[in-house]
Amino acid sequence: MIIDHHPFNVNDKGNLEIGGLDTIDLAQKYGTPLYVYDVSIIRENCRAFVNTFRELGVNAQVAYASKAFSSIAMLQVVKQEGLSLDVVSEGELFTALQAEFPVEKIHLHGNNKSFHELTMAIENNIGCIVVDNFYEIQMIEKLLQEHNKEIDILMRVTPGIISKTHQYIMTGNEDSKFGFNLHNGQADEAFKLLYNHDYIRFKGLHCHIGSQIFETDRFVSATDLLFKKLKEWKNDYGFVPDILNLGGGFGIRYTSEDKPLPYNKYVEALVSNVKQHVEDVNIQMPEIWIEPGRAIAGNAGITLYTIGSIKKIPGVREYISVDGGLTDNLRPALYQAKYEGVVANKVNQPTTNEVSIAGKCCESGDMLIWDLPVPKIESGDILAVFSTGAYGYSMSSHYNRFPKAAVVFVEDGVDKQVVQRETFQDVVKNDLSYE
Numbered sequence: 068m069i070i071d072h073h074p075f076n077v078n079d080k081g082n083l084e085i086g087g088l089d090t091i092d093l094a095q096k097y098g099t100p101l102y103v104y105d106v107s108i109i110r111e112n113c114r115a116f117v118n119t120f121r122e123l124g125v126n127a128q129v130a131y132a133s134k135a136f137s138s139i140a141m142l143q144v145v146k147q148e149g150l151s152l153d154v155v156s157e158g159e160l161f162t163a164l165q166a167e168f169p170v171e172k173i174h175l176h177g178n179n180k181s182f183h184e185l186t187m188a189i190e191n192n193i194g195c196i197v198v199d200n201f202y203e204i205q206m207i208e209k210l211l212q213e214h215n216k217e218i219d220i221l222m223r224v225t226p227g228i229i230s231k232t233h234q235y236i237m238t239g240n241e242d243s244k245f246g247f248n249l250h251n252g253q254a255d256e257a258f259k260l261l262y263n264h265d266y267i268r269f270k271g272l273h274c275h276i277g278s279q280i281f282e283t284d285r286f287v288s289a290t291d292l293l294f295k296k297l298k299e300w301k302n303d304y305g306f307v308p309d310i311l312n313l314g315g316g317f318g319i320r321y322t323s324e325d326k327p328l329p330y331n332k333y334v335e336a337l338v339s340n341v342k343q344h345v346e347d348v349n350i351q352m353p354e355i356w357i358e359p360g361r362a363i364a365g366n367a368g369i370t371l372y373t374i375g376s377i378k379k380i381p382g383v384r385e386y387i388s389v390d391g392g393l394t395d396n397l398r399p400a401l402y403q404a405k406y407e408g409v410v411a412n413k414v415n416q417p418t419t420n421e422v423s424i425a426g427k428c429c430e431s432g433d434m435l436i437w438d439l440p441v442p443k444i445e446s447g448d449i450l451a452v453f454s455t456g457a458y459g460y461s462m463s464s465h466y467n468r469f470p471k472a473a474v475v476f477v478e479d480g481v482d483k484q485v486v487q488r489e490t491f492q493d494v495v496k497n498d499l500s501y502e
């Protein structure tokens with residue numbers, strides 16, 4: 068049996084499987100809460116994007132947005148699949164260097180890159196910096212001069228597109244902290260600073276309209292606006308872009324309400340639109356870059372929890388508490404994100420009632436799932452929550468001094484711990500005495 072809407076099986080014991088392994092065995096072996104990834108799904112996701120570009124005969128880079136889940140093992144898998152990498156901080160860049168990710172395939176993002184971050188990027192000869200603001204341009208110029216180096220630069224622009232997603236994860240709208248506004252003269256001003264520069268190799272534009280988006284029309288509208296500007300710059304300055312980075316944001320299924328498009332559909336829509344514009348403006352086809360994060364890691368991961376207290380409030384609801392919560396999955400509290408889950412040791416049992424899954428943090432808002440249909444639950448059962456592979460571990464915290472959970476990769480029936488569970492010593496390791 069395959070679990071409804073999620074790419075996992077149930078074994079003969081009626082237990083949830085991931086990558087051919089019994090989740091109950093994994094929970095016993097590594098403890099809970101536990102993030103488990105099916106690496107074959109990560110690879111499948113990478114290939115879906117890469118192969119579509121290949122089939123369309125378009126030069127492309129698919130950069131994994133490592134903010135979704137960055138760890139040395141994860142970046143090694145992405146490297147094996149031939150992807151490029153989007154990093155947004157020194158920590159993400161450091162992780163990439165530790166994973167020996169090819170530096171020429173690393174792209175640095177960020178709306179407030181520090182001098183130190185830019186220095187690290189330039190000293191390590193990363194492939195590209197996606198410039199976000201005027202302050203950053205000044206710093207890059209100074210650094211390149213000092214180091215007597217050149218670097219590829221893309222300009223991040225804000226096209227004024229409102230994507231259909233949660234307000235906190237829209238990024239292409241006019242009122243955004245990201246990028247140069249495409250319409251109010253700021254992008255033009257930045258262009259004049261970047262184009263024909265002694266050290267800066269200005270390669271083209273970047274645009275990311277938001278995250279968890281299920282349709283192609285806003286991506287296409289954003290691309291239309293980029294080309295409107297590119298046409299002006301071609302006419303006024305003879306500028307022709309080598310690269311267009313159209314961002315990430317491709318939606319995944321968390322619950323049955325989500326209807327994600329197959330990944331090739333996004334790529335096909337973007338490529339077909341770019342091809343039309345290229346013909347219209349009469350330029351060569353630029354390289355197309357994209358930056359999926361969630362679409363690579365999201366559905367490959369699940370989180371296993373042990374169920375503890377069961378509290379029934381007659382006529383109100385039943386709270387089932389687990390041994391994690393917003394410390395390992397902030398998304399429900401931050402974005403009211405919805406998830407689905409199953410009792411992993413009772414998957415085949417008929418569901419008899421609806422319960423709400425509470426985290427154990429000292430916050431009423433620490434609820435992982437509202438109104439989940441479940442079979443009869445007992446303390447000690449294992450709950451599996453689906454699609455926690457993106458923005459789960461990467462947004463985890465030590466709130467209430469919880470140690471961070473372990474991460475296990477499973478592939479071809481073999482499990483391997485790739486991030487250790489933190490100890491209480493890890494939690495206090497930076498604390499200094501005041502006695």
Ligand SMILES: Cc1ncc(COP(=O)(O)O)c(C=O)c1O
Pocket residue numbers: 132135153176236238275277278279314315316317358359360361362457
């Ligand atoms: C610039 C940029 N690129 C890529 C991403 C990855 O987004 P997603 O994980 O939705 O693909 C983000 C996050 O929204 C982003 O800000």
Ligand SMILES: N[C@@H](CCCC[NH3+])C(=O)O
Pocket residue numbers: 134236238278279398457458
């Ligand atoms: N952290 C967000 C998406 C990242 C937005 C990055 N610009 C989420 O969990 O949905």
